[in-house]
Amino acid sequence: MSFDSQKFATRLQNVETSAIRELFKLLGKPGIISFAGGFPDPALFDVEGISMASTDVLRDAGGAVLQYGATEGYGPAKEAISRFMKAKGSLVEASELIVTTGSQQALDLLGKTLISPGDKIIVEAPTFLATIQCFKLYGAEIIGAPTDSNGVDVEALEHLIQEHQPKFVYLIPTFGNPSGATLTLERRKKVLDLALQYKTLVIEDDPYGELYFDQAPPPSLLSLSANRPELRDYLIHCGSFSKILSPGLRVGWLIAPAELLAKATMCKQFSDAHTSNLTQAIAARYLEMGRLDACLSKVRQVYAERAKTMVSGLQTQLGDAIKMTAPQGGMFVWAQLTQGRNSNLFAAKAIEQLVAFVPGAPFYAHTPNTSTLRLSFATANLSQIEEGISRMALALKAYDAER
Numbered sequence: 001m002s003f004d005s006q007k008f009a010t011r012l013q014n015v016e017t018s019a020i021r022e023l024f025k026l027l028g029k030p031g032i033i034s035f036a037g038g039f040p041d042p043a044l045f046d047v048e049g050i051s052m053a054s055t056d057v058l059r060d061a062g063g064a065v066l067q068y069g070a071t072e073g074y075g076p077a078k079e080a081i082s083r084f085m086k087a088k089g090s091l092v093e094a095s096e097l098i099v100t101t102g103s104q105q106a107l108d109l110l111g112k113t114l115i116s117p118g119d120k121i122i123v124e125a126p127t128f129l130a131t132i133q134c135f136k137l138y139g140a141e142i143i144g145a146p147t148d149s150n151g152v153d154v155e156a157l158e159h160l161i162q163e164h165q166p167k168f169v170y171l172i173p174t175f176g177n178p179s180g181a182t183l184t185l186e187r188r189k190k191v192l193d194l195a196l197q198y199k200t201l202v203i204e205d206d207p208y209g210e211l212y213f214d215q216a217p218p219p220s221l222l223s224l225s226a227n228r229p230e231l232r233d234y235l236i237h238c239g240s241f242s243k244i245l246s247p248g249l250r251v252g253w254l255i256a257p258a259e260l261l262a263k264a265t266m267c268k269q270f271s272d273a274h275t276s277n278l279t280q281a282i283a284a285r286y287l288e289m290g291r292l293d294a295c296l297s298k299v300r301q302v303y304a305e306r307a308k309t310m311v312s313g314l315q316t317q318l319g320d321a322i323k324m325t326a327p328q329g330g331m332f333v334w335a336q337l338t339q340g341r342n343s344n345l346f347a348a349k350a351i352e353q354l355v356a357f358v359p360g361a362p363f364y365a366h367t368p369n370t371s372t373l374r375l376s377f378a379t380a381n382l383s384q385i386e387e388g389i390s391r392m393a394l395a396l397k398a399y400d401a402e403r
């Protein structure tokens with residue numbers, strides 16, 4: 001039996017199964033050390049706090065949180081997200097956001113509401129793979145803007161906007177996935193100027209902004225728009241509790257101009273009707289309990305140490321075969337092999353040595369840089385990181401011997 005592929009919608013023709021998912025099939029090998037995933041460390045979830053919050057909401061609002069709910073989101077959760085955003089300098093009222101089932105759903109709703117087949121969209125090269133695939137599913141032509149360790153090259157971005165008049169620009173300005181890069185304050189201001197000058201929508205995807213190491217990153221594009229209200233017609237912001245509280249709660253949010261938010265809400269009705277009231281209520285109660293700060297300081301400290309160990313390990317053990325910029329936050333080290341080495345071939349050798357990372361090519365919408373790779377430092381402990389990098393050094397020897 002084989003399913004007749006003619007039956008699939010034509011929109012699927014442009015989208016392939018993610019290379020990362022294919023790679024993940026290999027990760028079941030016993031003894032493998034994986035830097036390939038994009039998950040936060042479950043050992044750092046505040047299970048006790050979330051459990052207390054769950055007990056509270058079921059006791060105090062059992063019927064309401066187990067019932068169907070409003071598509072826009074559960075009232076107390078919207079209020080809690082508004083307070084959370086205000087504390088970060090983004091003046092967002094509860095009425096100006098909707099709660100989504102992870103920020104992934106916010107991105108999907110943006111694809112649904114904004115993209116017509118053939119529309120051009122500018123993203124960073126490299127960018128979050130699921131976004132490339134999601135926007136392609138709606139028929140977008142995706143254009144990659146060059147980036148460096150300070151995020152997107154704003155001059156190149158301006159030229160691309162002039163040339164392509166995109167439907168929107170999608171950016172992960174803070175601790176990008178996969179790049180780990182953070183857009184400088186100066187470049188952020190320039191992006192906002194470009195949005196106004198060219199009347200171009202800019203989507204700011206910000207799931208990692210709270211995961212900083214030594215010092216907080218520059219304010220988000222949304223925060224920077226606080227005293228420039230005219231910008232709000234062009235600015236869309238996606239947020240999420242996935243990387244700071246728990247991805248399993250599936251609570252994210254979308255902040256957008258009112259007309260767009262209304263259309264996104266309509267589309268969400270056909271998609272999942274609403275995000276789980278129960279998990280929204282748990283997240284809201286958790287924030288009220290005031291435990292997030294302590295939990296986040298721990299996460300920041302642990303990730304900072306792991307990132308440092310990973311970067312120094314790569315530098316000492318792989319030497320001039322690899323280049324990278326040390327990330328200042330987030331979950332990823334983005335690195336580049338030197339002297340024409342290919343990260344796909346290196347990844348295959350690494351799997352033989354029982355260590356995994358993701359070759360960088362799938363993170364490019366087009367013209368991939370095949371020497372790049374993404375390593376996550378979030379889930380491995382320090383000795384696993386050291387051991388994993390020693391295995392990478394062995395893999396490199398094996399790879400170089402065959403070149």
Ligand SMILES: Cc1ncc(COP(=O)(O)O)c(C=O)c1O
Pocket residue numbers: 038101102103104105128172177205207239240241242247251252
């Ligand atoms: C840049 C970026 N955006 C969005 C998401 C989606 O996260 P969630 O749907 O869990 O909020 C992720 C998850 O890895 C991500 O890296």
